[in-house]
Amino acid sequence: MSTVTDSAFGGGRVTILRSRRGWAALDLGELWDYRELLFFLVWRDVKLRYKQTAVGAAWVILQPVLQAVVFTIVFGKFGHLPSAGIPYSVLTFTALVPWLLFVNALTSSTRSFVDNQPLVTKVYIPRIFIPIAPVLSGLVDFTIGLGVLACILAWYGIVPPLHVLLLPFFILFAILTSIAVTLWLSALNVRYRDVQYTLPFLSQAWFFATPVAYSALVFPSHLRMWIGVNPMAGVVQGFRWAIIGHQAGQVGHLMLLSFGVVLLLLVGGLEYFRRVERSFADVV
């Protein structure tokens, strides 16, 4: 699509539609024009999330808390995993909050095109919003999770270091990681429904590959940075570094590696998405 002016059209700006091939840039102007739609899609998701549940919005708090309790009992008591003098539940919960943002985004975004078929086949909207909206709506749960985390820190009397002020940066990183991965998965799922069936297994494997229920210190120090190949390891370690401090492990190289991977995933994901998006309406 391109926009030019044409005198036969009264000299106004015109839009040209034709077959698109090859590289395509993201049309940011168009996304901006439709920004209210993104807001409404996110709002719809949030609004519908806990309809028809007995405890309603309480699930937002219950989910992470229950999971942290399970981890504390299973790994903390029986696993004897090193936690560098930090209470095990603090170590886990700090990682669990961004992890849940990621894994919830994965489950809801991957199916987003299948669940919103009419938005693809019956109307034109910037389709990239469809997988992004569920990621953003997860921020509501995420914020409440952070609140619960603050309470836990207060309970143990842990004061975060000054560089906790960098946390927003890591939050942004968590969001970008989620978007990068879900762009791939949601687009692949349009053509290969196998993706949604692989997902439970994928997210479980990913969970164990990420130092959520254990500390990154279990890895020998010379190998530790390489777990950054998994960008969620970067996110989780970044959160721990910002909230708990250096005892949770150094993050420098590991973070850089994760950034690189997310950047690749994101650019590649956008490009892949733009390419296959053209045939979504014919395939979904």
Next chain:
Amino acid sequence: MSSEPLVLRVEGLGKSYRIGEREPYKALRDVLTDAVTAPARLVRGPRRKKASTEDRIWALSDVSFDVRRGEVLGLIGRNGAGKSTLLKILSRITDPTTGQVTLGGRVGSLLEVGTGFHPELTGRENIFLNGTILGMRRAEIGQRFDEIVEFAGVARFLDTPVKRYSSGMQVRLAFAVAAHLEPEILLVDEVLAVGDAEFQEKCLGKMRDVTQAGRTVVFVSHNLAAVKSLCTRALLLEQGKLAFDGPAHEAVERYLQHAGGARESAVVEGDALAARLVKSKVYGDSPLFDCTRIAVLDETGTPSVSFRSDEEATVAIDFTVVRTVPSLRLLVTLSDANQTIVLRTENIDDPDGGAATRLEPGDYRSTVVLPRGLLGDARLDLNVSLIAEVNQVLDYAGVAELSFRFSGHGANARGKAYLRPLLPWQTDVAAPVA
């Protein structure tokens, strides 16, 4: 030609689909098999060209036209002629394969009523959600909110979840939102097919207002009367090609003529039958059956398309079963020029019709008899569908045009009516009123 500026220009537009591309989805297994067999192919010789011309069907080919501001353009044609494909390209849902479209303004498309409506959300919430999906700004929706609510007549239920609405109310609300969209170019597909007559009239009125405000409408419909009354100009599409572009009433006449003229044959097979195929879906591996021939026969078994109302007409459907079909549903309808279905009959209606019979591979013929003394003076399209529930659907529309001529006794033998069954009449002397 009017001196109004152009708002839409379509040049050499074409859209092709690979056969099978519209299947529900592709399994990873297929890709893996491809990948595994790929080395073998390298050894055996160069890979077959990815999509040879036989593998592609052109839903639309080489369509060109211009639309000026304020025009109301009708789009008519049989099912499968490419009308919906054209609208989907114009509304940017799908990309064209060849050619290009130039749009001189914001496009609003109404291919479905209520896209994005969520049953759990209230009427108020859905108005905003649906409005933004259609491309409106929140502020715009806010300004027109009262008008929308009034047009839909749902003021009392604004804060009730839409799932508690009657289907009529849902449709009214959805159309109301769309009708208050104010794009330069409005694309409308068959929305008038919904709702009661009164509401349809209201919608037509709204569309007239829209065009009087100088906006452009492209309108797809099977309702030929609506096309004639609303549109200044119409395009007739036939098998993906532009067959006529001119005044709406002429386009409608041509459509009706062509519809009749091309289908004098009472035996339809081969390419002619394939041309009538409007929907073909295969789920799973490969089709279970194929339809080979559809014929209309008179009482002597001779093919014919014109009947007297006191004659029987037999529709014979020949098909080949390739793999065992657990049960085959057959459906025959007769419809008039406005696509209104006048008669519908299915083999499952008849307990002895064989619908539940398991069919082993082989050739079969199913017949249904349209009895004498049922139809009046009418020219009706014959449509046939074959459905094997979990595997395959074939829909043929306008297979043949059947004409029936009423032949009764008495003074007024003629008299337009689709149905003129022989019904028992009786006149008695009434008992005197006490």
